[in-house]
Amino acid sequence: MRQLLFAGLAALAALPAAAMSPAAPGGQLDLETIMANPDWIGAAVESPYWSVDGHSLYYSLKRDGSKVRDLYRVDPATGQSVKLDPAAMAQAEGPAVFDRSHRHAAYIFHGDVFMQDLATGRRVQVTQTPESESSPRFSSDGRSLQFRMGINWFVYNLASGATAPAATLRFADDPQAKKHNDLERDQLALFKSLRENKADKDAQRTRDDELIAADAGRAPKPIYLGESGEPADTELSPDGRWMLVVTKPKGSKGGKRPEITHYVTESGYAEQQETRSYVGRDDPAPQSLVLVDLKAATFYPLKTDGLPGIKDDPLKDIRAKTIAALQKDGKDDEAKALKAPDLRAVRIVSNADDGGGGGIAWSDDGQNVAIQLRAIDNKDRWIASVDFDKHALVPQHRLTDHAWINWNFNDFGWLKDGRTLWYLSEETGYSQLYTKSLAGKAKALTSGKFEVSHPVLSEDGQWFYVRTNQVAPYSYDVYRVPAAGGELARVTQYQGMDDFALSPDGRKLAVLHSSPYVLAQLAVQDAAGGTPRELTNTMKPEFTAHQWLQPQIVPVASSHGAGTIWAKYYGPSDAGTTASRPAVIFVHGAGYLQNVTLSYSNYFREQMFHNLLVQQGYVVLDIDYRASEGYGRDWRTAIYRQMGHPELEDLLDGKAWLVKNRGVDPRRVGIYGGSYGGFMTLMALLRAPGEFAAGSALRPVTDWTSYNHEYTSNILNDPQLDPEAYAASSPIMYADKLQDPLLMQHGLIDDNVVASDTVRMYQRFIELHKNNFWMSLYPMERHGFVHPDSWHDEYRRIDELFNTYVKPVKQ
Template sequence: MRRTLFAGLAALATLPAAAVSPPSSVGQLDLETIMANPDWIGVAVEQPYWSADGHSLYYSLKREGSKVRDLYRVDPAGGQSVKLDPAAMAQAEGPAVYDRAHRHAAYVMHGDIFMIDLSSGRRVQVTRSSAPESAPRFSSDGRSLQYRQGNDWFVYDLASGVSGPAAVLRFSDDPQEKKPDPLKDMQLGLFKSLRENKSDKDAARENDDAMMAADPGRAPKPIYLGDGGEPADTELSPDGRWMVVVTKPKGAKEGKRPEVTHYVTESGYAEQQETRVYVGHNDPAPQSLVLVDLKAAKFYPLKTDGLPGIKDDPLKGIRAKTVAALQKDGKADEAKALKAPDVRAVRIISSADDGGGGGIVWSDDGQNVAIQLRAIDNKDRWIASVDFDKHALVNQDRLTDNAWINWNFNDFGWLKDGRTLWYLSEDTGYSQLYTKPLGGKAKALTTGKFEVSHPALSDDGQWFYMRTNQVAPYSYDVYRVPSAGGELTRLTQYQGMDDFALSPDGRQLAVLHSSPYTLAQLAVQSVDGGTPRELTNTMKPAFTAHAWIQPKIVGVPSSHGAGTIWAKYYGPADEAAAASRPAVIFVHGAGYLQNVTLSYSNYFREQMFHNLLVQQGYVVLDMDYRASEGYGRAWRTAIYRQMGHPELEDLLDGKAWLVKNHGVDPQRVGMYGGSYGGFMTLMSLLRAPGEFAAGSALRPVTDWTSYNHEYTSNILNDPQLDPESYQISSPINYADKLQDPLLMQHGLIDDNVLTSDTIRLYQRFIELHKNNFWMSLYPMERHGFQHPDSWYDEYRRIDELFNTYVKPAKQ
């Protein structure tokens, strides 16, 4: 999740973005400028990738005054960038994949598959269809190109230029399957004509089978998988022999979806939009695995009941407590519904759901496959291989967590030998990289109290390249380690490295990097280190000319044994001038997000607002409280079953640090934040009344029973099973404690955190006869605001709140 004083809607006359004058290097900041259309700042370089031949780099830039992205090509040797017009776009390439001999490359462009002969440069368009194709991959023998359209796989033969389905799967019973049928037998026995008709049909079918066996140019016959399920995902083996199919129950119901109302519409009529299901209102549908032998046209269920721990109940203690309470209240049916399953249900994360590349990965030669399974209760992750002779899963790694398995750091794959797995795991408390031979022991390639992510295996299989924060939690760069084990070596020195792409020849890195006031830029560097060559500069002079306050990264000691809470501090250049100033604490959103880094922030508007606050006489602290990303598993899971509690402890420690180290008046500290930051603003004011002079909660969660399943059930379990965790974690249950001025702001068409969250809490305050609370609603905004007028109005109200209730010294 991410992202005046008067209730209701306000129509404000604001300058249009084009008329806003950016601040000079010595001028004063103003809200109209910093909340204007951010095109005046510049544009970030997005999605860089190498051309198929490795001679060029492509990247995207947002077009000024539009959301359209333009594609650029740059020569990494000379640094000249060219914007591609529509004609040049037609000849452009997408991110490429290669055959094992590097004779051919394939890529997706505008939803179609293309192939290039790397020796001649000849390009072939493989598909031209209205339905998008994806996931191109060369077969293990290099003779064909595989790709998918939805859950259907196709094979393009390089020699003939013919494309056809790799398999035809039917999720129904085989109509030709012989089943005992006494009535049918009686009919055939009585009527000669029926026997003759059946004989003709049988002969025709046998002839078709013979013709198909002798003619590989024909489309394959359907394979019938039964009518009990429907496809959720499919993965074809590179040798074309096998397919792993993920199924889910047919017609599984998701539960009722709440709606949001669009009041300002082109039609002039209010319009309804469905959103997402509340947590606990139908858990995600369990999934099953089927191994399909395409050569023999047979299929085999891959049972999960042999996975280690699959029959355990990690929620046993919570379950027993809740069941006992329900039975005591005479709710026997509800208690019975909470019975633990004999075998826990699982899901297989698809490539569309997870940044780690999906839940099924084949070795290059197609001889092995690894499948990542997750328990629906979020407590276990398994990586299993398949025994093709026994048609069975073989566990290779189990990661278990009493709280929940991370949604990050789940990347996995195969080394070039096709017999050794590699994967990320938080087993030690931090995401590290491991290898494991099938049947052998796991080996850690990296160790330490830092996070490893974005692992990329070089084409020669000798190196892993990765992003880590080994130097400091807030500092990220590219590192590499030998795939056989060895020293972890730092390659870049940016400290604000955001992403990278290895060149096709394995000799260069394309690096996206940024800094607190510089949007992501593209550079190229040798994989052996050395001086990078900067390829882009997309910042606007009006922005870079301003003397922005560099955030000072500081360590706030935890008074609750949590160690160091890292934060960004904004204050005057003269530290003595900070004494007795009022302060504002900013709380980032998403919960699991890292905002204290040396990269460009997602909260760039807020960072400019912090500059404005310092200009107005405040100091500002922006903290990575517990649950934030980048600090290991214990930091992430500290909030399990108690959201808003450890985080509040950290925020109060931040306030104490400001008082002790900068002489801030403890009675003049305000707070604000959006989404999870809005939730924490509410928890701070309601659970620690009197600690903060005022707070603004933007698009906040006020009751976790109204949020979605995917996020919430990880941390609080299901509300039916664990009502206590929802009770203590939801601000609405502390509404009676409100005593400090509170401004709530919400987009009316927010389909992430629904506006009903804010409205329901507002009604509670009304019924409790509370004072000094306000609500501001924005008819045209979703969770992340889009319109400069709304951004301006939102922050004008926050600024007025702080200037009214935080800035003045208490009398």
């Protein structure tokens, strides 16, 4: 490893250094400035929420020179903000929930539960524990406050002030329900003392049951759910009658986990750390549902065999082909392991922000519950209600996809009537909002070729507020639509809206918004629309004084029938002024991520680097290739079983656009990106040799069989089942095609894409006797770099690579 590290650093160090100019406001940029600690830019407003009375807003700001976040309170009427000192924070509030009569509010603050009387303002601290509580919720009758600690639920009685567990569940067989075998019966028949002992135990148990039944102040007796499973999650009904328990097989173990080595440590010794397991080596444990009647102390398994399509095999054709190939090679045991199950395994979808529940949504009155289940093969998502009399799931909605169900757009819940479901679904090809009564048909509240997300139902139940990009794929704002159906109306006019929060009375909207060079800022406006009041300005003058180059959002026509590929262009608009210029194409990471928006980018350093490249004579194109977020289901799933293929077509179309519309020299185009962008840089150089003058792949996946299960199996299935998809999608399989200069860069303690991906590719190039490839490793960095020195060194090398191999005019 050390020899590879030094060899890569020494080889790249031989490249000539790029000229840099000292930074000046509005003047020349340099790498020292743009890769410095981003505190010089400012701080984004984070996590805004309303006070209990709706008269103030709270938000967080990162402290300069520290990861610590300070809490601020702002008056929406005047815009006056104050940073809360420790004494003031002791009296602060958290995001609140309210009882149905709006007499009380509850919230979590510093991990504890608080309750407040809205008439008097009296505040009660319900818990004071070293653990972190979550999910506060008032009971349907308003007499108690429910909350969870881990997966266990507790109930605080408002009248008595007592807190008790909602249930005591035991994952074991009930010792009192055990039937005696013949030997035990003989023992009792023979020995009087044993009979007397048993009679004493039986009498005490009967007495305890009588006391618990007569005294609500006693802790509930244990409910035994059997030995076959162990708990994964629980959800208590608001009326306290029922509990849904998500279980998984007892003792389920994951696959072997690769380790990473920390070479630079406080101890002075190299230290090992386990990371995540590989795809196909640690399939998620299947989950089951148990309905527990807390009043009767009984439980009922909820079977999934009635879910539509649960017995189908969506991978039937791929499975048959792989099994036949294994049998042909005499690998019968491996072939048998791929046999389709009679009933597909499921897991409960989680969409909760606080870590609790999420896949289970109770109506406010506790009379109905909806459960969202997802097939482990990622092809189906179901929403089901529960028939409490029959103790059975009742299917309400099925979303199926031959590729994979989206990670996003899985929000669901109940209207205020407690009898009508609402949910998001991609069934039309775009995420839209629907409602459905339990016995009726679904009704679309929104429709169109745009994405709907972040649905929030107003407290009065009259409106849904949502985030959409209806105007253009890259433009996001808040809209609202009547819960009963009607017009989808635009509420904000930012085009770069990032998040929002409704006031407790539903009359005001707090909005987080940003733009390409302005971090997220907070504003407030009427919930029905109107002129906003800006409440924050956290940008630093050193940053805002510079004349930053605004990205131009441009449409690139797909030459493969995919439609419009949206991109951000940095450089002069006139092709005459860009004629024969070199160009760089930037490839964003994450695969399913949208970078072509009018908001502040996660890639703000790269955006500043693009300004520097333009200053040095380049033009830059940043493309939302296929698989990017924001463009609908077909755009997302185009890469199914062929990662790196449709995306490369889009990148090449971007290059052709630069040549045709900006006069770029086709021989002088570089490419770079990190994570998925690093993967795509490799695919571009290896599957289209000669198209790019040079490329830099940062923290790239080089072999998808070594990435994690949750992401990879959605797109490529399991590697044992679909080896063709992995072979087609992994850059290491194309290593023999390398001919253009390549720089690979990776953090050594990356626990997302482990550095062995880059090292293995480097070794492959060595064995293939390739030239002009280098590796740069960073001992103190994970997947996302955090040290300015590393950022500077990484981009210095990219800059030098491009200035050496892309910028010169080739003879």
